[in-house]
Every structure is written in structure tokens, then in C-alpha cells.
Amino acid sequence: MRSAMPARSRRLCSMDRYDRQKLLLGEEKQKILQGKTAAVVGVGALGTVAAELLARAGVSLLLIDRDVVEESNLQRQLLFDEQDVGKSKAIAAKEKLSKINSSITIMEKPVQFDNQNIKMLDDVDIVLDCTDNLETRFLVNDHCRKQKIPWIYGAAIKTSGYVMPIVPEGPCLRCFLKEANLETCDTVGVLNTVTTIIAAEQATLALKILLGENVEPILSYHDVWNDEHKKLMITKKAGCPACNGVFEYLDKKDTAVLVRFCSAGKFQIRGNKPDLGSIKERWSKIGKVYGDGQMICFGSITLFEDGRALVRAKTKEEALSIYSRLVGN
Template sequence: MRYERQELLIGQEGQQKLQQSAVAIIGIGALGTVATELLARSGIGTLILIDRDVIELSNLQRQTLFDEADVGRSKAVVAKEKIAQINLDVKVKTHAIHLNSENISVIKEANIILDCTDNMNTRFLINDFCRKNKIIWIYGAAIKTYGYAMPIFPEGPCLQCFTENASLETCDTVGVINMATTSIAALQSSLAVKILLQEKVEPSLYHYDVWNQEFKKLYIKQKEKCPTCNKMYVFLDQKENDEIKTVKFCGSGRYHVSGNINFEEVKTRIKGTCDGETIQTDKFLLFKDGRALIKANSEEEAISIYSRYIGN
């Protein structure tokens, strides 16, 4: 039997619970590929996969579902094909979209949501949506040699309660080893399975440094004036025209992308030539007011580059 080793731990009744569950995974990258595979092999009944990006050669160092033949293809589409080779009993729904306040309802059927994204704007959107709709979600992030995971319940502390002074570094600017991303994705997946099995899970922030073998469990206190906890859903109430905007330059592979940034903060983490008003790199030219001229093959790729390297 496919699940006989797993059923020794969770029982047949537990396995049935997993097969009747739906999990949404937002971001099919370093965290998302690992979580997708683990949950598919565990027998989750339905997986909802969301990613706007295409596979690049540099992804293969840590995005375990993909190989060289997949470069240039949609992450969501390829992930569905790979899962079909692993477990045909799993129903996979894919959305190759830029998740925003107008289309986030595609994840509403999920029993639990895994945040495997690479930018805070999307995370805050997930936070608002899940709090408003009383859905459990699991925050995850990895950088350099360490990462974090936290189950966030409809009652109790949310993402905004502990990320006010969070670092805006990304793995695209400071790097990451695949052992860190794999470990955090495994932690997210195990938390998800425990919650689906209705076992007790503490709403703590888990920190793991795989290089230094350090594991910490941090208690997060709910902020009295947290906007999301007080039902002020700022990110969910945004319209698409309030978010990142793109304009294609006719006849070229260049996109003009606009967003809200702290230019002085960006200067400290982007390697490029800065003249005080712009930052020039091999991928983009960033202006002080948040506008960027980006070389890309599509609007989705341009938005992805902006989010990963510059921020929201």
C-alpha cells in the first residue's frame, strides 16, 4: 500500500483526513516545490498551486521539482505535470497568476494555506485574506543559511504583529543554500499535516539555522494596535491599480514597472552603480521614485524581477 509506513503513525483515519483536505501553496519556488512534493506524497487530496513565474536555470539549485528540460516553462504548469508522475490520486489545480486582491479568492476552498512566496506584499495580502475568512495559514521564509516558519490561526497573533521591523533582504540579493529552504519547507509541511489531523500546534515562530544547527521557538504576542487583528484589511482592500504597475515599451523587451519603495534602504542591499538618483544593474535601472526599467520577456517576469530584487 502506498501509505502503509505513514499510516503506522497517523492511522487509516488520519490518512483519510489528509485525502479529504485541500491545501493551497502560494509560490512554487524553493519552499513551494519541496512542500508540493512532500504533501503530494503524503496523500493530500487537493493541491492548489499558484505562481506567476517561469523556471530559470538559477532556480535548479534549490527548486527540487524542476530539471534542466523545464527551463523557460511555467512553474505552476510544470509542477502539476511532476505531481501527476508522483501521485495520480492527488487533484492539482493551478493558477499561473500574479496573486492580488482581485483574484485571491481562488484559494478560498483551501483548508490551509502555505506561504511560499518571495515578497512581503503578497504575504500581507494572504494575512488579510486568511484573517477575514478565518483560514489557517503557515508563513515561511528562508535566506542565507536559516529560515522561519509560523502557523497563523484566525485568532491570535498575525503576520503584522511581528514583521514591523523585518529585514527586506531576499535570497536574490544575499543568497541562500538549498538545505535551508528544504528544511523550512519540510517544517511548513509537517505543521500543515498536524493541523489537518487536528493535533495541537502552538502559534509560535520557529527559527532554524541549518548551517549552525540552531533551532529556536519564539513566542509572538498579539499587538493591541495591529491593523489586521483589528479588522483593517489594508492589503485586501487594495485595488490592482494601487499595486505594482507595468507598462511595456513597444517593440522591445523592456518594461517600466512602478512600486512603492524606500530608495535609501534599497541602496544598502542592491549591488549596482548608484548616482544618488538611480541604481543601475544588469537587470534593471531603478529610479528614486520607485520606477524601474526592466529587461524581461513578459509582464509577469518583469513584476517578478521587481518583487525579488527591489521589493514592494
């Protein structure tokens, strides 16, 4: 029996998922993208958007984030929904992206990203900086400069944001960005449209670099509320430590025990690697405990298997008190 479906409809239904991209880029370039892997450091407002765009384009992913999904994230972190609250961001993102494109490889690392485990970036083709603190950015800059890995700087706050491609032979982050207070950061809010725009530009630059296209060391600025857009050509700074082979963040020995996050009233405390099973059993006697095997949540504290704890508190003293009471000294 002849199908009742029109010939054009049958043809459209038989097209593969990358058809429109192939029409633009060509078959060979699509194959190149499908053989590449991008690391997304920070799976938040920028990272969720950039990761989804790259996944839909056929690029495999390494997702790195130490944090858990909170209700306040849902305003701008587009991959997540209400059912993800309390889950590890890296794990929840992998679950969503695997449903979007099951043909790519997606690896998740719900860990504190530091100079002790940064070698996880060694096997990727590009790194996208979607973090919320300068210390991690400078660390990524050092490692990528040393290993000659291209990466994309991205940042957004309030209604504006910045993007810049950083390639091995060009200027690096420390050529134009000064150091700041590495232990604390303030929260002033952010519009979800600016994070989406910045992440989309990051993903576009990543695709161009993965395909061997030339990109200029241009720092792009966008203020979506005031409709301001500027570009600044960045040049190498003569005294830049990283460009001169001095990797201060990569070689850093000390690590802060307590760090205040941009999220209002949230602190990270580093401790010894815990026995999650026994702690969960202890907490369960006094209340409801949530977890996914790599972390457990109870009240205002989330404890990870690598020894990190995220604590909601008004002051660092209160955060340390909660940690000491529920986890130990």
C-alpha cells in the same frame, strides 16, 4: 503454478502507497488528509519541497506562481530539472506532481497573485506561504484572517529561515512583522539545505493543522550553517490592524506597475491583456519564441496572458525600454 516470489515480498508489493503513513497516523487520519486541499503560494525553493511532501502524503493542491523556471532555480527548487527551464513554474510543478501521485487533485494558477484574484483561496483548507516578498505575505495574512483560514508563514535567506503557523484565533503576521519596502528586495543567496528544512517544517505543520492537532503560535528560527535553532512564542499585538478587522492589503486599490524581484536583474511589468498569438507571430520573425499557451518567451522577456511581463534588465529604465520595444506602451 506457485509464484517464485517469497510470501513476504508479495505482501510488501501489495501494500498501498500510504502504508507507512497509516501505520503512524491511522486509517481514519489518512482518509482525512485525502479529503483536504492545500494552497501553495509560490512554487519555488520552499513551494516545490512543501508541495511534493503534501502530494506524497495524499493532500490535494492548488499551486500558484507567476514566474517561470530559470537555470539558477535548479540549485534549490527540487521538483524542476533542466528540461523545465523556460516553463511556467506552476504548470511544470503540476506535471511532476501528477506523476508522483495521480490520485490527488492538482490545480495550477500561473498568474500574478493579488487582491483581485485572492478569492481562489476561499475553497482550500490551508495556505502555505512560500513567496519571496512581504506584500504577498501581508495580503495572504489579511485574506486568511478575514476568512478564518489557517496558513503557514515560511521564509529563508542565506543559511537561515523562519516558520510559524498562523491560525484564525491566534496572533497574525502583522503582530510581529513590520512592513518593509514593498517594491524592491535584495538578493544575497540561499543554501538549498535551509530551504528544504523550512519547507519540510511548513508541510509538517500543515499536516498537523489539517488533522485537527493543536499548534502553538511559535516562530521557529533555524540557521543550518551555524547550527542555531531558536523558538519565540508570539502573542497578539493590541494595535494590529488585521486582528482588529482592518485589512489594508486586501483593500488596497493601487498596484505597482513595475516591481523589482529578488532574482538579480529581473523586473515585473503590468500591462494590458495581450494578444499572445499576434505577438508571438511578430516576435517569431526576428528570433526563436518559446511558450506553453499561457505565456511566451523571447530573449530577455516573458509575457503572460494576464498582461504581466517578466523582463531581465540591469535597471528599471532598461526593463521598460525592452517592454516598450517588444510589447508596446
